Amino acid sequence: MQSPIYTDQKLLSALASGDRKVTEMIYQQNYSIINGWLIKNGGSSADSADLFQEALVVLFGKAQDSDFTLTCSIGTYLFAISKHLWYKKLQRQSREPIQLDERLGGDEDEQGIVSEDDINAHHEREVHFEQLDAALEQIGEPCRSLLKAFYHHDKSMHVIAADFGYTNPENAKTQKYKCLGRLRKLFYNMQAK
Amino acid sequence: MSISNNIWEVAEAYVAGTLTESELGELAGRMQSDTAFAKEFNESTQLIGSITASGKNKRFKTMVGEITQEQTSKQKSKRKFININLLPQVWKTAAVAASVAILTSTITIWSLKPAIKRNDSQYTNISREVAVTKKMQAGQQAELKQLREIIKEGNKPTPPPSDVRYSGTGFALTNDGYFVTSNHVIHNNNKSDFDSVYIQSHDGQYYKAYLVTYDADADIAIMKVEKKNFRFGKGELPYTIATSKAGLGSQIFTLGFPNEDIVYAEGYIHAKNGIEGNDQQYTLQLMAEHGQSGSPVIDQKGMVIGILTAIGSQGEGTNYGSSYAVSSKALIDLMHKIPNEPHLNKTNKLSRLSREEQIAKMEMYTFSVKVYKK
Numbered sequence: 120m121q122s123p124i125y126t127d128q129k130l131l132s133a134l135a136s137g138d139r140k141v142t143e144m145i146y147q148q149n150y151s152i153i154n155g156w157l158i159k160n161g162g163s164s165a166d167s168a169d170l171f172q173e174a175l176v177v178l179f180g181k182a183q184d185s186d187f188t189l190t191c192s193i194g195t196y197l198f199a200i201s202k203h204l205w206y207k208k209l210q211r212q213s214r215e216p217i218q219l220d221e222r223l224g225g226d227e228d229e230q231g232i233v234s235e236d237d238i239n240a241h242h243e244r245e246v247h248f249e250q251l252d253a254a255l256e257q258i259g260e261p262c263r264s265l266l267k268a269f270y271h272h273d274k275s276m277h278v279i280a281a282d283f284g285y286t287n288p289e290n291a292k293t294q295k296y297k298c299l300g301r302l303r304k305l306f307y308n309m310q311a312k
Numbered sequence: 313m314s315i316s317n318n319i320w321e322v323a324e325a326y327v328a329g330t331l332t333e334s335e336l337g338e339l340a341g342r343m344q345s346d347t348a349f350a351k352e353f354n355e356s357t358q359l360i361g362s363i364t365a366s367g368k369n370k371r372f373k374t375m376v377g378e379i380t381q382e383q384t385s386k387q388k389s390k391r392k393f394i395n396i397n398l399l400p401q402v403w404k405t406a407a408v409a410a411s412v413a414i415l416t417s418t419i420t421i422w423s424l425k426p427a428i429k430r431n432d433s434q435y436t437n438i439s440r441e442v443a444v445t446k447k448m449q450a451g452q453q454a455e456l457k458q459l460r461e462i463i464k465e466g467n468k469p470t471p472p473p474s475d476v477r478y479s480g481t482g483f484a485l486t487n488d489g490y491f492v493t494s495n496h497v498i499h500n501n502n503k504s505d506f507d508s509v510y511i512q513s514h515d516g517q518y519y520k521a522y523l524v525t526y527d528a529d530a531d532i533a534i535m536k537v538e539k540k541n542f543r544f545g546k547g548e549l550p551y552t553i554a555t556s557k558a559g560l561g562s563q564i565f566t567l568g569f570p571n572e573d574i575v576y577a578e579g580y581i582h583a584k585n586g587i588e589g590n591d592q593q594y595t596l597q598l599m600a601e602h603g604q605s606g607s608p609v610i611d612q613k614g615m616v617i618g619i620l621t622a623i624g625s626q627g628e629g630t631n632y633g634s635s636y637a638v639s640s641k642a643l644i645d646l647m648h649k650i651p652n653e654p655h656l657n658k659t660n661k662l663s664r665l666s667r668e669e670q671i672a673k674m675e676m677y678t679f680s681v682k683v684y685k686k
């Protein structure tokens with residue numbers, strides 16, 4: 120079987136849309152390099168699986184912005200992000216004191232590829248989603264399940280209408296809007312606090 | 313569509329970019345004249361954007377998690393034989409924060425189990441926590457295979473199709489199914505969070521057991537095999553349970569299951585009392601590992617003098633290789649609380665045997681205790 124040839128930019132937009140084949144390919148092409156590096160730097164295979172997953176999520180998040188373009192290959196970017204995340208993790212655990220800038224200074228070609236901002240933006244994004252989840256947990260049923268079905272599990276209004284026992288998708292949609300209204304109130308009240 | 317319609321409908325259309333020029337114009341006008349509406353509308357579009365992105369993010373993480381598992385299991389199967397050596401060293405953390413989400417949940421569940429109980433860093437309970445992910449341990453694989461075979465055979469007892477969470481060791485109190493193990497094997501951190509407990513007897517068969525009584529302070533649980541007419545071995549138990557405390561320096565040995573195979577270890581009574589002078593316990597000089605909680609501690613004559621409960625962590629005031637056992641006296645006290653108290657064997661058949669023979673006899677009555685949770 121011949122696999123189609125992708126350019127990195129095409130790969131990136133496929134990754135951004137959550138294409139499984141492409142994600143698998145990116146995983147296979149890059150994981151072992153990061154794993155090898157991490158083992159040499161005091162990590163385990165479990166660490167590198169963790170790290171690599173997070174790096175993929177960072178890239179996925181960045182790629183959501185259609186204006187985002189890579190200034191290097193996907194592999195280089197993922198490697199740089201993984202290193203960054205690893206040094207941060209070590210710092211947090213303070214297993215050994217590491218000056219992030221010093222260590223990164225050694226890899227000159229990577230400077231400018233990954234900035235602290237990318238990682239920070241990723242963390243902010245995650246925190247924002249967590250807050251949203253917290254609000255979602257509080258709105259009660261059937262709203263919680265309905266919104267999760269639509270937004271998290273990507274179910275159509277037809278399926279939801281059938282699952283939740285609404286006579287037609289239009290009614291389910293009306294309910295969804297009501298639920299969104301409640302979520303908005305809860306979420307922005309929480310934010311105000 | 314008129315923007316006087318449902319605000320959410322408009323917001324959705326706005327986010328999707330399907331509003332017409334004239335609708336956008338109308339919207340802009342309303343937002344300028346009505347600040348309350350503008351605020352609400354902005355919040356609505358932001359919320360839709362966020363929850364949509366959040367859902368997408370979640371689906372992506374789930375997918376990446378699945379890919380990781382597939383890829384690791386491929387690699388694991390290649391390296392299976394190297395990993396076997398590591399088997400006893402990997403532990404699942406006691407508290408896996410549920411909030412850590414899919415991103416890490418399949419991966420970082422292994423780390424050294426922290427010392428628990430009594431806030432004492434020199435004291436570690438030694439139940440063994442077992443992999444949640446089936447692929448993680450070669451031994452587990454073998455066990456699952458065995459389970460499947462048992463299930464195929466149909467007429468034999470079958471454990472639930474959930475994963476083993478903890479395992480420890482147990483030994484028989486009576487031949488008809490009463491046995492004892494450490495309470496913390498089944499009640500981890502004082503929570504009875506198990507669905508079922510099975511023992512795997514010396515011939516590899518699984519038998520379901522129920523809890524008869526327990527003493528959390530002493531760390532003993534008495535259980536019984538559910539099966540009717542169950543017998544551990546052919547005759548009465550070959551060993552007896554000591555009713556008084558053994559002396560300082562007594563030579564002792566133990567049998568237990570730090571992994572799938574039974575393991576022998578020997579040592580001596582290092583102090584008459586346990587941690588913080590606890591007189592329900594002994595301090596032993598004995599190398600023990602996780603999974604050996606609940607193992608019998610036996611003296612030279614084949615009397616069970618205690619139940620292994622914890623190992624001392626390395627640190628100030630503890631010797632390397634020290635461990636703690638609950639005195640059999642505490643076990644006898646607890647047995648008195650059982651209505652229709654089972655009769656303990658009074659004849660010791662081990663006293664004249666060599667150590668090898670003693671072990672061979674004990675093996676029939678010592679087994680792995682597996683705690684399951686869905």
